[in-house]
Amino acid sequence: xxxxxxxxxxxxxxxxxxxxxxxxxxxxxxxxxxxxxxxxxxxxxxxxxxxxxxxxxxxxxxxxxxxxxxxxxxxxxxxxxxxxxxxxxxxxxxxxxxxxxxxxxxxxxxxxxxxxxxxxxxxxxxxxxxxxxxxxxxxxxxxxxxxxxxxxxxxxxxxxxxxxxxxxxxxxxxxxxxxxxxxxxxxxxxxxxxxxxxxxxxxxxxxxxxxxxxxxxxxxxxxxxxxxxxxxxxxxxxxxxxxxxxxxxxxxxxxxxxxxxxxxxxxxxxxxxxxxxxxxxxxxxxxxxxxxxxxxxxxxxxxxxxxxxxxxxxxxxxxxxxxxxxxxxxxx
Numbered sequence: 622x623x624x625x626x627x628x629x630x631x632x633x634x635x636x637x638x639x640x641x642x643x644x645x646x647x648x649x650x651x652x653x654x655x656x657x658x659x660x661x662x663x664x665x666x667x668x669x670x671x672x673x674x675x676x677x678x679x680x681x682x683x684x685x686x687x688x689x690x691x692x693x694x695x696x697x698x699x700x701x702x703x704x705x706x707x708x709x710x711x712x713x714x715x716x717x718x719x720x721x722x723x724x725x726x727x728x729x730x731x732x733x734x735x736x737x738x739x740x741x742x743x744x745x746x747x748x749x750x751x752x753x754x755x756x757x758x759x760x761x762x763x764x765x766x767x768x769x770x771x772x773x774x775x776x777x778x779x780x781x782x783x784x785x786x787x788x789x790x791x792x793x794x795x796x797x798x799x800x801x802x803x804x805x806x807x808x809x810x811x812x813x814x815x816x817x818x819x820x821x822x823x824x825x826x827x828x829x830x831x832x833x834x835x836x837x838x839x840x841x842x843x844x845x846x847x848x849x850x851x852x853x854x855x856x857x858x859x860x861x862x863x864x865x866x867x868x869x870x871x872x873x874x875x876x877x878x879x880x881x882x883x884x885x886x887x888x889x890x891x892x893x894x895x896x897x898x899x900x901x902x903x904x905x906x907x908x909x910x911x912x913x914x915x916x917x918x919x920x921x922x923x924x925x926x927x928x929x930x931x932x933x934x935x936x937x938x939x940x941x942x943x944x945x946x947x948x949x950x951x952x953x
Contacts, residue, residue, distance in 0.1 A: 626686035631715075637903045650670050671685075688914060695717055702714050721935065732928060740910060742906065744905075745803065769844070802934055809838065817836075820942060832941060863887050864885050868883075880896065882894070
């Protein structure tokens, strides 16, 4: 069993990842740390976690922990991923693991130097609905892919929320823009060659609250918009000459809507639905990561979202920001 430690009492860990680790095969939690130890004590009592620490350094120094899950504010992801690696711990870090593609190189170096596994927590890449979409596209079910269209929005104007605080790594693109880009790259196996974008910043918060992007992938085009100040919406479709694919809950599967992939034929006379009820993408992520560490088999480790993949995705986000500033196409 892989013994996990949790760095911080962040909401996503409390609501999704901590319960998932206890429910997952080959995984368990031995410790949790917070800069305010009383907060760690509360969660430890709630989830029956054996040990608590009043600092992240103490947890990383503990022999009770094999791997750490890092749900800290985005601005701290690079630092603590590297510090965890240097302590000999495997790392699953919440996305985005970095706000600049160049910084991921530092994490890669720490990973290789310490011979640990480090992965950005893109749980959607472990969900079978996305593997189904990838297979459908590769099998030519919708013919030649021409266009991907995506939207991911929610409304949040809470001044205390890290998503609205630039110093903590807030903004629409870091928080949710990374999902349509990862999903498109994951199912197509393609990388963008250029992007054009509009990015709008909130005058009070200073974070980007809206971004629309047009990306050239060579053989197909992708358009998307994301926002932290629009009504809730999640959509993504893949359009080919023989049909198209809709994903009903592409990013918060099972929470936003049912996990359903729908394939339409060219003239809308037929459709086929693929459903994935009861799937917990966080559990699948934890199990895949734990097995990759415990088995150390290349075919198993290759299923983990790699730092090299993270770097490619962040390069696209970096390019969108730059294109938004210049008003020009930005080549990758």
